[in-house]
Amino acid sequence: DDTPTRLERVIEEVGDITGTGEIPTQIHNDSDIFDLELQRIYARNWIFIGHESEIPEPGDYAKRYIADNPVIFVRDENGEIQVLFDSCRHRGTTVVRAEQGNTTHFRCPYHNWTYKNTGELVGVPHKEECYKEMDTCEFALQSPAQVDTYAGLVFASISDDAPSLEEYLGDFKWYLDINLKFAEGGLEVVGEPIRWEADTNWKIAADNFTGDAYHVPAAHRSTMDLDIFPSDLTALAGNRTSLDVTNCSGHACSLSYFEESPGGYPEEIFTDEHLSDKQYMISKNHVSIVGTIFPNLSFNNTLKNADPDNRELTKFLTIRKWQPISPEKTQIWNWILVPKNASQEFKDRAYDTGISTFSVSGNFEVDDFAVWDGITEAAGSTFVREMERKSNYQMGIGEMSDAENISEDWEGPGDVINSAFEDGTMQTFYRSWYRAMKGQKIGDSNE
Ligand code: FES
Ligand code: FE
Numbered sequence: 001d002d003t004p005t006r007l008e009r010v011i012e013e014v015g016d017i018t019g020t021g022e023i024p025t026q027i028h029n030d031s032d033i034f035d036l037e038l039q040r041i042y043a044r045n046w047i048f049i050g051h052e053s054e055i056p057e058p059g060d061y062a063k064r065y066i067a068d069n070p071v072i073f074v075r076d077e078n079g080e081i082q083v084l085f086d087s088c089r090h091r092g093t094t095v096v097r098a099e100q101g102n103t104t105h106f107r108c109p110y111h112n113w114t115y116k117n118t119g120e121l122v123g124v125p126h127k128e129e130c131y132k133e134m135d136t137c138e139f140a141l142q143s144p145a146q147v148d149t150y151a152g153l154v155f156a157s158i159s160d161d162a163p164s165l166e167e168y169l170g171d172f173k174w175y176l177d178i179n180l181k182f183a184e185g186g187l188e189v190v191g192e193p194i195r196w197e198a199d200t201n202w203k204i205a206a207d208n209f210t211g212d213a214y215h216v217p218a219a220h221r222s223t224m225d226l227d228i229f230p231s232d233l234t235a236l237a238g239n240r241t242s243l244d245v246t247n248c249s250g251h252a253c254s255l256s257y258f259e260e261s262p263g264g265y266p267e268e269i270f271t272d273e274h275l276s277d278k279q280y281m282i283s284k285n286h287v288s289i290v291g292t293i294f295p296n297l298s299f300n301n302t303l304k305n306a307d308p309d310n311r312e313l314t315k316f317l318t319i320r321k322w323q324p325i326s327p328e329k330t331q332i333w334n335w336i337l338v339p340k341n342a343s344q345e346f347k348d349r350a351y352d353t354g355i356s357t358f359s360v361s362g363n364f365e366v367d368d369f370a371v372w373d374g375i376t377e378a379a380g381s382t383f384v385r386e387m388e389r390k391s392n393y394q395m396g397i398g399e400m401s402d403a404e405n406i407s408e409d410w411e412g413p414g415d416v417i418n419s420a421f422e423d424g425t426m427q428t429f430y431r432s433w434y435r436a437m438k439g440q441k442i443g444d445s446n447e
Pocket of ligand 1: 088089090091092093108109110111112113
């Protein structure tokens, strides 16, 4: 019987997005799709764990997740970063019960097996009497197959078959560097990551963050009316260059910048040491750089004003992990990063600006989740399945193919389109989704 099942058909339809500009709406709330995503996407690709600056000292640790897998993100006694699967080798309970802390050892609460922060098992109560033959070396806490760091960002992959992190990020590093390497001394996370849950499928958030400039004047209209995001900074401003970066090693972003810096970061923190002239110019002159590293790590390096009466325009970098909980539930992890060498006054202002715009009660964020929850609700309906409803990703299809594609005159990698009003970035995301669901690899080798 070669009749494709519903699941196979739906996945193939996503793969056709370049031609049709459509995907089946049901992928945004479907338990069969979700189960397959855990296996094909989350168990086989590189998933963000945290930033190095969150665990600066030996013994610092924090509880994290790779999809449904609890892990411990820890700096061990030797100063090395470890990611350990948080499940005791005895009966399997989670060993870490605090969100974060500092310790040389983890002691399991059930029968008190005790592990060093390298993962090594060093304590088994009554070992001499009850476990005479046991070789404790065989019972260390386990690690994902691969753990690696890029510019302070720590990732892990459960699969040893995934390409190296270097290859996985591929050409997209050119754009990441603009956001991560512009400041002397690097960046650091302020405070703890802020977490909350939304009734949203994880892909809807990841897709929006590849660069949905189209929703800004609509969904975020109130922020313009209130001057939190002055309209002369938006994509509607005439003197703004807005570029969509598509097909960049499977990742995508959208960047917009002016000919002169609109401000936002303290002038003295910039360094051109790790950037080309063009990258350095964008790092100073941008108003926003928003993107998604497949599958679920997004970022927004953006200029906002938390309090138009008293404050100045301020930049901050928010990093997002869209942690899948179920087809209709996502836990959002939000890190706010600032230049390490900036003043405390700047860091406080950047944090306040981040919290009041892009966070759980931020005025941008509440706009977004109101509509993303709505997509998820409708996507799970019988109507959507029975009618085989499609979601539209056709914006700019004509210009994406020819006239506006500026790749040839552009220094950076990817297929770059001189417009923020086109859906090529989202098409890139869904093509990576298709490849991953078909068991193909993401990264340099695929573009
Ligand atoms: Fe951890 Fe028994 S489950 S010591
Ligand atoms: Fe938004």
